[in-house]
Amino acid sequence: MRVRNAAVKEIKRKYLLPDPLNWHTHPEHQRRALAAVFREVGFVGHVLVRPAPGQRNRWILIDGHERIGHFGPDEMVPCCVLDVDEAEARKLLRSYDPLGYLAGIDRAALDQLCGEAAFDDAELETLVTRGLDAIAAAGGETTDPPISEAIEFGSPPDEVSATFGQMQEIYAKRKKGNANVAAQRDTERYLVIVFGDRTSKEDWLKAQGLPADERYLPIASLEIRVIDAQPLPHKSAPASKSGATG
Numbered sequence: 001m002r003v004r005n006a007a008v009k010e011i012k013r014k015y016l017l018p019d020p021l022n023w024h025t026h027p028e029h030q031r032r033a034l035a036a037v038f039r040e041v042g043f044v045g046h047v048l049v050r051p052a053p054g055q056r057n058r059w060i061l062i063d064g065h066e067r068i069g070h071f072g073p074d075e076m077v078p079c080c081v082l083d084v085d086e087a088e089a090r091k092l093l094r095s096y097d098p099l100g101y102l103a104g105i106d107r108a109a110l111d112q113l114c115g116e117a118a119f120d121d122a123e124l125e126t127l128v129t130r131g132l133d134a135i136a137a138a139g140g141e142t143t144d145p146p147i148s149e150a151i152e153f154g155s156p157p158d159e160v161s162a163t164f165g166q167m168q169e170i171y172a173k174r175k176k177g178n179a180n181v182a183a184q185r186d187t188e189r190y191l192v193i194v195f196g197d198r199t200s201k202e203d204w205l206k207a208q209g210l211p212a213d214e215r216y217l218p219i220a221s222l223e224i225r226v227i228d229a230q231p232l233p234h235k236s237a238p239a240s241k242s243g244a245t246g
Contacts (some may be wrong), residue, residue, distance in 0.1 A: 010076035
């Protein structure tokens with residue numbers, strides 16, 4: 001294994017130069033989150049740098065472009081100086097973070113960690129949780145066991161199949177009828193059967209060989225007889241304003 005760390009040293013922030021091909025952008029909410037971490041925990045680790053070719057006492061960043069922004073120009077930044085050339089540095093710049101995203105996720109351990117290591121800053125807690133969710137959604141493998149094994153269902157009872165077939169026919173007729181009605185700007189009409197109680201309804205449906213929760217019936221299965229016709233009460237048309245007196 002080749003170890004490419006040449007030195008660990010502290011360097012003033014003003015001597016650290018960004019790599020022009022750094023592909024990360026750093027929105028304001030990320031900056032606020034980093035600032036909150038630094039307040040609660042502090043800066044840990046090192047930023048990665050390499051010597052700037054042809055420039056004395058200048059170093060080009062490989063990793064840590066946003067973190068150094070939280071230091072003052074003359075503050076000392078902990079750095080790990082790498083012994084790599086420009087081509088190697090660009091490979092690291094391209095792959096350093098993406099390779100970390102390929103790690104799998106142990107959901108049980110992560111959930112326990114989140115429960116035991118909540119941040120005091122509410123916005124930071126929300127942003128860290130959102131970041132973890134984004135990593136999981138990006139395709140991180142999980143060690144969670146499958147929720148359940150596949151369940152095979154048998155064929156439905158004959159009466160269910162028959163009812164389903166009737167409902168499919170009703171649906172097709174309604175769809176065709178609705179198209180005609182819509183063209184005439186009319187409305188669909190229903191016959192509502194009202195039972196005195198749930199038991200009466202279930203007994204009637206059972207007598208028809210239908211499920212207790214049936215809601216729609218094919219019209220051909222019903223015979224409607226008028227037992228005692230009562231005339232509707234007559235409603236007088238309202239008097240027009242022109243003919244009103246008072």
